[in-house]
Amino acid sequence: MIAPAQKQHFDERGFLVIKGLFSPVEVETLTRHYMDLRQQGSYTGDFAGVDPTSDDPLKRFPRMIMMHRWDELSLRWMLDKRIASTLTALMEHEPYAVQTMIYFKPAGARGQALHQDQYYLRVQPGTCIAAWLALDTCDQENGCLQVVPGSQAWPLLCTVKADITQSFTDVTAPIPAGTEVMPVVMDPGDVMFFNGQLVHGSFPNRSRDRFRRSLIGHYIAGEAEMVAKYYHPALRMDGSVVGLEVSEGGGSCGIWVDQDGTPVIELAGAEGLANRTE
Numbered sequence: 001m002i003a004p005a006q007k008q009h010f011d012e013r014g015f016l017v018i019k020g021l022f023s024p025v026e027v028e029t030l031t032r033h034y035m036d037l038r039q040q041g042s043y044t045g046d047f048a049g050v051d052p053t054s055d056d057p058l059k060r061f062p063r064m065i066m067m068h069r070w071d072e073l074s075l076r077w078m079l080d081k082r083i084a085s086t087l088t089a090l091m092e093h094e095p096y097a098v099q100t101m102i103y104f105k106p107a108g109a110r111g112q113a114l115h116q117d118q119y120y121l122r123v124q125p126g127t128c129i130a131a132w133l134a135l136d137t138c139d140q141e142n143g144c145l146q147v148v149p150g151s152q153a154w155p156l157l158c159t160v161k162a163d164i165t166q167s168f169t170d171v172t173a174p175i176p177a178g179t180e181v182m183p184v185v186m187d188p189g190d191v192m193f194f195n196g197q198l199v200h201g202s203f204p205n206r207s208r209d210r211f212r213r214s215l216i217g218h219y220i221a222g223e224a225e226m227v228a229k230y231y232h233p234a235l236r237m238d239g240s241v242v243g244l245e246v247s248e249g250g251g252s253c254g255i256w257v258d259q260d261g262t263p264v265i266e267l268a269g270a271e272g273l274a275n276r277t278e
């Protein structure tokens with residue numbers, strides 16, 4: 001299913017978009033399902049309480065998280081065979097599934113500052129991988145994903161404060177001036193798979209009236225022994241529970257230093273032990 005050139009792209013650049021992995025009917029069904037759920041109330045893990053009268057678009061349409069723990073359609077999507085076989089080909093291991101999220105990102109909503117997913121998941125050994133399904137056309141106007149190609153080869157970076165007028169999260173992975181940040185334009189039904197060390201995020205939705213909805217699954221390689229507490233229980237792709245240990249986080253992180261005029265990463269920083277959830 002994955003051609004050698006696609007695997008090479010993933011290995012070298014840290015991400016791969018598979019066009020049309022989900023059909024227009026499936027996208028329509030999923031979009032309607034989550035819009036209905038969002039309309040029906042609030043759920044554990046909502047980024048912000050639902051407030052239909054708020055000026056903040058993210059309070060009117062907060063993202064939902066870990067829906068697979070209580071919603072059958074989300075569970076089925078997370079364990080979908082097409083996702084499982086693509087992940088297995090890319091990681092060369094069976095995946096374990098640990099997280100679902102739906103971002104509504106209506107017009108005017110802030111984005112999510114550049115970050116590495118592994119900062120949150122703390123998978124050991126190895127890292128995590130995401131499957132990011134576009135439910136709408138995602139382009140620069142409505143705040144598509146942005147990636148730093150090749151950054152999956154970097155270690156975990158020490159975070160700094162993010163600009164919370166642009167991002168709903170408050171920390172970011174710093175990158176040197178001039179580093180390529182590439183928009184990933186996608187059509188509904190396309191899925192982007194990306195390595196958990198890849199620096200990525202998104203800018204605000206600057207459109208007048210367009211949503212930028214996406215359904216996201218996070219996975220870890222089946223060789224992993226630990227993941228941060230919030231992501232337990234991990235599931236095999238047949239839905240059965242895997243007994244993994246809790247990864248506490250903390251430890252060293254990379255900071256950028258100047259070496260003869262070139263920015264290089266030194267593992268000189270230390271992250272505190274924190275309970276972070278993406």
Ligand SMILES: O=C(O)CCC(=O)C(=O)O
Nearest residue numbers: 103112117201202214216
């Ligand atoms: O969809 C976005 O804007 C950001 C998503 C993201 O960072 C993630 O899935 O880890």
